Amino acid sequence: MDGHVNASSSSRSGAGADGSGLSGAAERLERPPRRKQPRSSYGSNNQDQTDAAVLAVPNVAVRGGPSGSSRPARLSGGGAGPTPNENEEDQGLKYGAQHVIKLFVPVSLCMLLVVATINSISFYSSTDVYLLYTPFHELSPEPSVKFWNALANSLILMSVVVVMTILLIVLYKKRCYRIIHGWLILSSFMLLFIFTYLYLEELLRAYNIPMDYPTALLFMWNFGVVGMMSIHWQGPLRLQQGYLIFVAALMALVFIKYLPEWTAWAVLAAISIWDLIAVLTPRGPLRILVETAQERNEQIFPALIYSSTVIYTYMGTHYTPQQTEPAVTSSPSSSNSTTTTRATQNSLASPEAAVASSSSRTGNTNRTNPHHNQRDDSNVMAAEGMPLVTFKSNLRGNAEAAGFTQEWSDNLNDRVARRQIEVQSTQSGNAQRSNEYRTVTAPDQAQADAQEERGIKLGLGDFIFYSVLVGKASSYGDWTTTIACFVAILIGLCLTLLLLAVWRKALPALPISITFGLIFCFATSAVVKPFMENLSAKQVFI
Amino acid sequence: MTLPEFFGCTFIAFGPPFALFVFTIANDPVRIIILIAAAFFWLLSLLLSSLLWFAIIPLRDVLAFGVFFSVVFQECFRYIIYRILRSTEQGLQAVAEDTRVTDNKHILSYVSGLGFGIISGMFALVNVLADMSGPGTMGLKSGTELFFVTSAAQALSIILLHTFWSVIFFNACDTNNYLHIAYVIGSHLFVSLLTLLNASELYTATLLTNYIITILTGLLAFRVAGGTSRSFKKFVTCQ
């Protein structure tokens, strides 16, 4: 995804240079080709197989079977008290809590980086150069004109996005992976080298530190290459996460720097709305993409996604929304879309493949098939709750930790698998759904393999736009506003995840957080700030 | 650059809460989330109170008015968050990773109280701290150079007070102990209104009384949370 990020950034910042639709278009194309790349870590084969296997289950499975076997397991697992459903439910929330933190940390880090930069390097807080996509520069003093400028700019950006998306879809259908792939690498390359170079330069300039070329170049070279390796190839997970956070922060800084004052706000608003549309309308561009992805059994770009070592149920879901932002920001969030794509596609994998893989897999599916056959809609909830459970068992190798036997979790997984088929059959169209389920199942088979594969994967799109919001807020030099935005965004994130767990429906991640963020930003700077300043000036504490 | 002053005040105001966070909050996701949620609710209350203050222009300069209502709003939101936590207790029970969160309901109140305290302390102090990192200190036109230290101390007392208040308040709500509720609201009002005296630089008076109240409230919270003189003795003598 950073790849996209770069591309976009490059095209944008270089607006003068090559902000032309073409480059943008190219970026948009980048998503799918991942599969061409030899990647064992994220993608991949084993994963697909497993998914396929899971999916396969129903096909091979025979309905009706001894329910008894499952019961005791559940009981043991659930411990005393709650019925399996709510029990699993709770588990869901519990590990939900852990996921939330696992997201809070990187998001906070990203925001921190941006805010720190904004406050220490004046270069990024002053807008002198503009993007090609924002022809109106809001130079006139009166707000009404600024307002219309901002509106026009954001509309232009959105339209660019839409066009790009369509172009992307077309190219994607035409399977021009070469181009897309090349662009991805190129763009991530640019972000990692050129924009880091700029950042380094401004950093040194801000503190007036002399530096010689050999050192600088050596540093850039090492930094960039390692980044490419860990993002596109293989590297320590922490390193990759670090790079992704940095890249997201860089991208956010680029937006803060090159978008005119009000336009930045307008774009934030527009994007979250666009999110809603793209995710919730039946024919959102995302949908189409997902479906094509489903038809072909395609890989996602791991590179474009921040992944902690947690299941990415949520991610898949609030990915989908972001999928659109890439459109807006051209690249950054395209990854999200990819996530969904892969997820869904996996869930819909073709039976044959599934069978094959399943055979290769541990027999546990077959063994467990019986129970979930008999289990029906009552488990739907269970199924949802599941991922977390399974996740847990996988995450910290020993299921016993929470008093669940391995077997129990296995059963759950199978039920999940089962569930998934049913849902899918009923409404295979719903990408988020299916991928939700799929993700559910993902971990347990993957268990043997690399862990991060079932880590939470959050699109850098979120990182970027959260950071843009907070960064913008902090650029006014009022810390209360910054903190308010920060808290608001985190709460928004929480809420998104909560709703996700409650509604079991794909939700865009940006709208809630950004809405909260914007409300609190404006409210704080307009109303709260004077109040608090009056108080703190007189040392009154409330 | 008076960075020393900056760090000094930062440590004074946020050192204890930070320690609390590190040792009692950080390693339980649920607590972190509750902490942030509490902070968010405090923000809401502040937003309401400042809206009120903002809307009623004539009284803008009468800070006591704004303070009074903000206190009221805060307590209302304390109650709201109490309701919410209690209603979701079932869920939490199952959710909590270490069961202590729910077994000992004081933890919830403590965490949310800390959230209240930290955010209010931040809002009160963060801009002052930011201004502190410049080359100068207070006192050119008005105020004394003690301004920053006293602000930090006040902030600390407020943070701790919020924590204690929540503990007392929640428990009081559970046990319908209206006296305690009254005490919480009353002491909160008293402390906030007392700080109005800071404008006239009566630091000793305000700080002393505030800290006395803090200690009293702390003791009360200690009792409420199940501490007794005996247990304290045991604790001190480490048996």
Next chain:
Amino acid sequence: MEKRVQAAAIWLLMLLHGAAVAQGERTRDKMYQSIVGAGCFRRLNGTHQTGCSSTHAGSVGVLHLIKVEADLEFLLASPPSPPYAPMIPPHLFTRQNLLRLIEAGPKNISVVLLINKPDSMKQFSHELNCPNQYSSLNNSETCDASNPATSWNPWGTGLLHEDFPFPIYYIADTEEITKLEKCFEKFNNFEYETHALRSLCAVEVKSFMSAAVSSEVCIRRTRFINNLSGSKYCDPLEGRNVYATVYPRNIKTDDSEVNDIITRERFILVSCRLDTASMFDGVGLGAMDSLVGLAILTQVANLLRQLLPPQSSLPDTKRNVLFVTFNGESYDYIGSQRFVYDVERFAFPKASARRAPITFDNIEFMLDIGTLDDIANIKLHALSGTPLAQKLLQQLNSYAQSPRYGFNLNIQSEMSYHIPPTSAQSFLRRDPRFPALILNAKPANKYYHSIYDDVENVAFTYANTSQDFTMLLDVSNTKGFRADSLQMKVRNVSSIVAMALFETLTGKEYTGSKVANPVLSDEFFYCFLLSADCPLFKAASYPGSPKGLPMPPMRYVSVLGGPQESSGWTYRVLGYLLSQQQPKIPKDNCTVLPLHYFAGFNGAGECRLTTQNYSSALSPAFLIDDYDWRSGNYSTWTESTWSLFSARIFLRPSSVHQITTLSVGIVVLILSFCLVYIISSRSEVLFEDLPASNAALPPPTAC
């Protein structure tokens, strides 16, 4: 869009409450108070840097008012709480004191404030004793710094050419000064020995200069783009010379070869200096040191334009008078050096002017109007007593002493290498035999190139006789100006010069009674010394064009893109006074030069045939590739770039206070950590009657 709605709602709310936007004052507003003033900045030449710069973050010093010389001792002898910022009145702002402050080192003295209290000031000139010493004729006789008698600025301290390790900030406004003094009295001015223990009133000056070392280095660094966004370190001093001729020159039609278009025109070059210099940014009018000369040149131009018969009726119809005002002369003759450089290369006037180039052969002789501090004893300087010089001297004196005009002046002559530092030096440097005559008075300006060379220094009072200043007056008509007034002095000198030139051109003595108009010089000085929003400038600009600012135009040569105010106004004024009215041409056809439409005295507007033009005043050193910066052939002055000048006063906390605060903070931090750890680890003991502990840590540790 709901965010928009939200935002809109909030704005609406604010509007609802009218403009009463609640504005809480930030703490920093109570801590800091900004001080308005002018900063000293850094200039560089080929080998050195001069002027001042603050540190990157801004220099902070404790205010200390210097009332008498002795007060400095306190600062120089290991002051209790360094660094300090002495506030020095001009009469103590001497070379010796400044050098002592420099010696004290930046750790003792970090800022110097020059406060505008000229009461006991006797002199204030920080130019060298020999201005432009290093680009003048290389002759011991020309100027001897050690010997006041033969130096051209005996009062000069040369501080303008020193490099200060601290910023110097000039505070002119008395209110600001009282602010500073109040603060000093309130916080600093008692119990000096306890300074270290208490918070002191300090000032922070930000005037960080990008350039360093020398023009060579900073130009190299500026030209060498070493990363994505190259940064600018310094700009060469650059301005515009303004020139005009009495008679319009014919427009060169064909762009034929340079050599065959060399005309047989013969010019009398009348020149003076356009710019001035001072230590601080934006202040310094150079009233006496160069404005008087400029005023005289304008008067002469006006006179000749009106007295002379049409060119055709001259005995030699190829003769003409070329008035040139050289810019940047204060910095090693930038303007005249460039003029010489261009003339040598047939590049003057520049091609775009579409006039035949002027060569040295075309220049009959040069009459350079130098600094006329004391009208009473003007000298005509020349390297050698050529007949030409003798003739002109005789002509000048004949008019100066003739009873019918009653100027009662006596112009001595000095034919030696003791040449004043004026533009002529550039010409003589090229060729000592160049016929250059210099009108210069014995140096009497105690405020040469300083911020105090202003209205008071020339004792100018604006008469504001709103009368036509263009017409010539009868010699007897003084318009009520006293004989010793500046206006009259200028009138006399300019009349004499003009008459002499008239005689030289026409060959016959001037017998008319019309002389220069004192009102013109009155208006002229008003415009250049008090307010650019004045009748003369209005008359000389296009009707309805924006008025000048109600402040005197900046006369520092400045850099490319700098405000070229003085050259701009001079251009208009010369254009107006040296042009011939064309009543027949309507306004609409009066658009393309040399035709220009002026508002005129009464603002009615008139079309005139003008002759004025600009020529670049950028030192040739910046045109020549791989110029040897140390050669000293040309001026190499550059001006550093800077981001901002700002000064603010505040209370600087004592180190004791800071350390205590910090240590208290650390103690609190550590204590709280230990306490919380113990409590949380053994909480089940503390809160015994509870089922489980809320400890977040593994089992209790014994203490």
Next chain:
Amino acid sequence: MDFSKAPNSRKLQLCRTYFYAGFALLPFVWAINVCWCFEEAFRKPPFPEQSQIKRFVIYSAVGTLLWLVAIIAWIITFQTNRTSWGATADYMSFMIPLGSA
């Protein structure tokens, strides 16, 4: 990717690749290789590839150290001699400080 979960042959291959990659003026890669494979090379119970991994890790560590020393030495020399080198130093500079020689 999770290194510890990868099959030994893969570990070896990765370690080798990182080691060789380091020769392209990439000391950072070597450093990462050290941190990443250290576990495998020294802490884990012995397995066939371990000896090789160990070798690569040690080489990488040595390389990193050499680079570190070299870089630090260079930086010190440059920063101390920048002014005295004059123009050459300027042409070598990625960032020339404002307001000082």
